[in-house]
Amino acid sequence: MPDPIIRTAVPEDFAALSAHLDLVFAEAPSEEGQAEFRQWLEFDRTFLADDGGMIVGSAATNTYRQVVPGGATIPVGGLTIVAVRPTHRRSGLLRRLMRHHLEDVRDRHEAAGILYASESSIYGRFGFGAAVPSGEVTIGRAHGAFRREIPAPRGTYRLLELPDAGPVMRTVFAAATAATPGAIVPREQDWVARLTDHPGRREGATPWRVLVYDRDGEPRGYARYRQKDGWGDGGPEGKVMVRELHAVDGEAFAALWRFLLDIDLAVTIEAGSRPVPDPLRQLLADPRRLMEKSSDGVWVRLIDVAAALAARRYRVEGSLVIEVRDDFFEAGGRYRLSGGPDGAVCERTDAAADVSFGVEHLGSVYFGAGSVTRLAWLGLVGGDAAAIRRCDDMFSWPISPANTLHF
Ligand SMILES: CC(C)(COP(=O)(O)OP(=O)(O)OC[C@H]1O[C@@H](n2cnc3c(N)ncnc32)[C@H](O)[C@@H]1OP(=O)(O)O)[C@@H](O)C(=O)NCCC(=O)NCCS
Numbered sequence: 318m319p320d321p322i323i324r325t326a327v328p329e330d331f332a333a334l335s336a337h338l339d340l341v342f343a344e345a346p347s348e349e350g351q352a353e354f355r356q357w358l359e360f361d362r363t364f365l366a367d368d369g370g371m372i373v374g375s376a377a378t379n380t381y382r383q384v385v386p387g388g389a390t391i392p393v394g395g396l397t398i399v400a401v402r403p404t405h406r407r408s409g410l411l412r413r414l415m416r417h418h419l420e421d422v423r424d425r426h427e428a429a430g431i432l433y434a435s436e437s438s439i440y441g442r443f444g445f446g447a448a449v450p451s452g453e454v455t456i457g458r459a460h461g462a463f464r465r466e467i468p469a470p471r472g473t474y475r476l477l478e479l480p481d482a483g484p485v486m487r488t489v490f491a492a493a494t495a496a497t498p499g500a501i502v503p504r505e506q507d508w509v510a511r512l513t514d515h516p517g518r519r520e521g522a523t524p525w526r527v528l529v530y531d532r533d534g535e536p537r538g539y540a541r542y543r544q545k546d547g548w549g550d551g552g553p554e555g556k557v558m559v560r561e562l563h564a565v566d567g568e569a570f571a572a573l574w575r576f577l578l579d580i581d582l583a584v585t586i587e588a589g590s591r592p593v594p595d596p597l598r599q600l601l602a603d604p605r606r607l608m609e610k611s612s613d614g615v616w617v618r619l620i621d622v623a624a625a626l627a628a629r630r631y632r633v634e635g636s637l638v639i640e641v642r643d644d645f646f647e648a649g650g651r652y653r654l655s656g657g658p659d660g661a662v663c664e665r666t667d668a669a670a671d672v673s674f675g676v677e678h679l680g681s682v683y684f685g686a687g688s689v690t691r692l693a694w695l696g697l698v699g700g701d702a703a704a705i706r707r708c709d710d711m712f713s714w715p716i717s718p719a720n721t722l723h724f
Contacts, residue, residue, distance in 0.1 A: 321373050321410065323417055326363035330372065331355055334365070334398075337372040341400035349517045357506045362394070364417045366401070366410050373402040376414040378421055379724050383431065384500040386685045386714040387630025387658075393617075394422035395501070395724045396432040415443045419620060419646045428625040429680070430618040431501075433723060437613050444618045444645050446681030449499035449718040451614030452591035460606035461578030461586065463571070467600055470572035472532030480512040482527035485536045489529075493538065493563035497592075498629075498684040499615060499718030507722060521545060522558065530564070530572045538564030540573045544583065555580075559588035561721040571600055592719035593686075615720050617680040622648050625683065626663040631656040631711040632685075637704065640670035641679055648676050656711065672700035672708050685714025 326334065335354070339346045358377055366374030379395035396418050401410045422430045434440050437447070477485065487508065494500035503511065514525045522543040530538045540562040547554035557580050564570035574597055578586055591597075593611045598604045619625050622641055634657030643649035653666040672689070678697050681687050689709040692698040698705065 321366040321368040321405070323364055323374075323413055324367050326358075326360050326365050326375075326377075328355075328360055330360075330363075330365060331358075333372050334363075334375060337375060337402065338398055338400055341402060347517060349515045350513075353506070353510050353513060357510060358398075362421060363398075364414055364421075366405070366414065368405065373405040374410040374414055375400050376418055378418055378430075379504065380425075381431070381504065381724075382502045383429075384494060384497055384502070385625075385629040385683075386498045386716070388496045389628050389630075390502060391429065391625060391628045392425070392427040393429045393431045393501075394418065394425065394427045396430055397724050399432075399435075411439075415645075419443075419618070423620050423647070426621070428619070428621045428628065429683075430620060432616050432618075434613065434616055440616055440618075441677050442645065444643055444648065444676040444680070445616040446618075446677035446679070447613035447615075448617040448681050448684050448686060449615035449720050450593040450686060451589070451612050451720070452593040452595055453587070453589045453610045453612070454591055454595050454597060455585065455587045455608040456578065456601075456606055458578060458580075458584050458586060460601070460603050462602045463575065463600050464602050467571055468568075470530070470575060471568070472530055472537065472572060474572075474576055475529045475531065477527040477529060479514050479525050479527065482529070482539070482541075483508065483512045485529050486511070486527065486539055486541070489536050489539050489563050489565065492565045496716060497719050498714060498716060499720045501615075501720050501722040501724070503722050507724070519543065525560070528573060528576055530569050530576075532569065537566065538562070538569035538573050540577055542577065544580070546582065553582040553584065555583040555585075557583045557586045559586070561590055562588060563721070567596075570596065574600060590719070590721040590723075592717040594717075617683055619648055619676055619680050619683065620646065622650075622652055622676075622679070623663045623665060626652060626654050626656070627661050629656075629661065629683070630658055631661060632713055632715070633657060633710045635707050635711045637671045637708055637711070638666060638668045639679070639708075640673035640699075641676050642673065643676045646676075670700075671704035672698060674698050682712050684718040685712060685716070686718050688713070
């Protein structure tokens with residue numbers, strides 16, 4: 318039997334591709350959301366493994382920009398719908414699809430590939446490192462009181478529904494994420510998806526509600542959430558489930574949380590896609606009551622290392638020769654980086670290295686999370702103590718990376 322071929326998808330593949338994804342991801346087929354999903358996919362960046370006319374593997378790339386430390390954005394390719402038919406798994410199809418993805422990203426002059434992983438064991442071997450952690454917080458309403466010195470909100474609240482909330486959400490989102498490393502800038506079709514509320518996906522909860530906080534006549538923040546009712550022997554046991562919360566400043570952040578932590582009939586408040594650690598903890602009178610979980614979030618695979626390193630800012634001024642090891646693709650080599658808070662330059666060099674990274678570990682610290690010192694302590698980054706300290710001082714960043722756009 319000849320090997321499956323890898324080919325670019327065409328719109329006529331859509332029905333078969335949807336059925337393939339339902340099969341691999343064990344989802345019940347549904348008509349709901351199909352029209353948006355069709356718009357959401359970039360067919361010229363969707364690769365299919367085709368076995369005599371049957372789709373047996375898929376991987377697609379979304380064309381994104383992502384904020385880096387300092388506020389610039391870099392072009393990135395967002396890998397999604399990675400799926401291999403159960404009858405064809407572990408025969409090297411993912412490996413072939415990954416190579417296609419990375420070549421596509423390189424040929425389009427994007428600096429990196431990014432993804433959310435279904436399992437954290439899969440993508441390290443292809444040079445991806447977990448770079449933008451994603452937090453989840455849970456707190457009982459009974460423990461939502463703020464510290465006494467936190468001032469009461471000075472603005473006002475509005476509750477909107479989708480899609481009416483769209484214009485306010487777009488304005489706040491752009492302002493609130495402009496300096497957040499790791500934030501992915503939504504494409505138009507991502508906004509369409511974000512502003513659509515399919516009844517079949519509510520799992521017994523309310524439609525999305527959008528809480529907007531205004532101050533001085535301007536929207537300063539919003540939170541998108543659902544509520545689920547519940548009744549126990551002692552009375553109401555409702556839940557508030559926050560999908561995203563964006564605020565342009567700390568006052569708006571506190572005001573949104575004050576509202577969400579005190580909604581009638583709710584006893585539990587949960588929120589996802591949170592920065593790690595969540596600054597909410599600093600507001601609470603009884604912070605231990607905030608349960609925080611952290612997951613790996615966005616993984617980054619640097620491809621144009623020089624462009625990626627030159628695009629971000631560094632916390633302190635410094636200069637380093639960084640050796641990058643890349644067993645799977647073409648990012649390996651030595652790079653001279655000189656940078657600081659006002660800008661950076663980076664180019665390939667033959668000079669001796671100060672520090673040496675596997676490409677996945679360089680990706681993992683690229684957005685300012687993680688610690689180079691800890692990686693060196695674990696033996697995962699090489700270099701003498703002074704170079705490691707300099708590298709840490711340069712790469713760390715005061716604003717935690719975060720992202721709420723899933724793909
Ligand atoms: C994950 C998946 C895409 C792997 O595809 P595949 O074609 O079987 O993978 P390959 O045969 O190309 O394997 C490549 C390598 O990855 C490893 N690998 C594949 N899936 C893995 C997993 N789930 N966990 C750990 N390692 C995995 C293989 O062992 C192989 O390792 P090696 O290079 O060291 O030999 C496939 O199992 C699948 O579709 N799973 C369900 C959907 C899913 O989780 N998709 C990922 C969405 S992010």
